[in-house]
Amino acid sequence: MDSLKGIEEAIVKGRMDEVKLLTRQALEQKIPVNDILNTGLIKGLETVGKLFESQQIFVPELLMAGMAMKDALSILKPIMEKSDIPPVGKVVIGTVEGDVHDIGKNIVSMIFVGSGFQVTDLGIDVSAQKFVDTVEKEKPDVLALSCLYTPTRLAMNDVMRLLKERNVRNDVKVIIGGAPIDQNYANMIGADGYAPDPPSGVKKVMGWLGK
Numbered sequence: 623m624d625s626l627k628g629i630e631e632a633i634v635k636g637r638m639d640e641v642k643l644l645t646r647q648a649l650e651q652k653i654p655v656n657d658i659l660n661t662g663l664i665k666g667l668e669t670v671g672k673l674f675e676s677q678q679i680f681v682p683e684l685l686m687a688g689m690a691m692k693d694a695l696s697i698l699k700p701i702m703e704k705s706d707i708p709p710v711g712k713v714v715i716g717t718v719e720g721d722v723h724d725i726g727k728n729i730v731s732m733i734f735v736g737s738g739f740q741v742t743d744l745g746i747d748v749s750a751q752k753f754v755d756t757v758e759k760e761k762p763d764v765l766a767l768s769c770l771y772t773p774t775r776l777a778m779n780d781v782m783r784l785l786k787e788r789n790v791r792n793d794v795k796v797i798i799g800g801a802p803i804d805q806n807y808a809n810m811i812g813a814d815g816y817a818p819d820p821p822s823g824v825k826k827v828m829g830w831l832g833k
């Protein structure tokens with residue numbers, strides 16, 4: 623599909639206005655949001671990641687691509703969050719301490735909202751203390767942790783440790799995700815589960831809540 627290829631290329635080039643325009647046009651052409659997201663936008667970011675790894679582009683280009691992605695997501699957000707399902711549960715989400723990547727986390731958040739969950743998003747670089755304070759205060763059904771930068775995986779373990787220290791570990795289910803995460807890591811730190819993408823995350827959480 624040409625429009626999706628165009629979106630992918632505009633992300634790679636970090637052309638914000640073009641990404642917004644093409645995203646709007648794709649919606650007008652009734653291209654499904656999932657395709658715009660996965661075959662256009664996320665594919666673009668994957669290419670950006672590869673170019674960065676092979677040092678063909680550097681942090682400024684990474685930043686531009688990230689900003690263009692965020693602009694596009696702001697257009698898709700109202701559609702992704704539209705839900706006529708009655709509230710099914712409460713989720714607190716955030717990117718762990720030391721990590722500033724939030725595009726994936728924002729998508730997870732939108733898809734949870736769209737699936738009927740009430741979501742509190744704590745943002746990026748969230749300390750273990752802030753996560754656990756929020757669990758105590760808001761009593762969510764689920765705590766969702768995201769990370770993209772491998773060294774910050776350890777911060778997920780800090781959250782698990784503090785949940786236990788403050789005696790709230792059994793009050794909340796913990797799901798973790800992000801590119802450097804897998805089920806083994808979830809088992810290692812004692813999280814309830816891992817999911818590779820938002821739909822399988824929602825499915826897992828629905829199962830935990832018996833929905």
Ligand code: B12
Pocket residue numbers: 664667668669670671672674675681684685687688689720721722723724725726727729730766767768769770771772773797798799800801802816817818819820823
């Ligand atoms: C955009 C980007 C940035 C932007 C981020 C903008 C933003 N607001 O997020 C900026 C420029 C800030 C950035 C900074 C850095 N980045 Co960066 N970045 C990327 C890039 C290109 C895309 C990330 C992205 O958004 N992907 C798209 C989203 C949709 O995918 P996702 O995050 O994986 O999320 C999906 C799933 O993982 C899952 N998911 C995610 N979280 C959760 C949580 C739960 C609970 C569940 C169920 C699922 C789930 O669902 C999401 C949707 O499908 C990646 C390359 C790549 N291929 O990913 C590098 C990448 C992640 N960055 C990298 C690096 C090294 C850095 C820097 C250290 C660079 C530097 N030298 O400064 C800094 C780190 C700063 C820090 N301390 O965090 C490396 C990480 C390598 C590693 N293994 O650790 C990567 C892989 C690039 C590379 N190939 O080298 N980055």
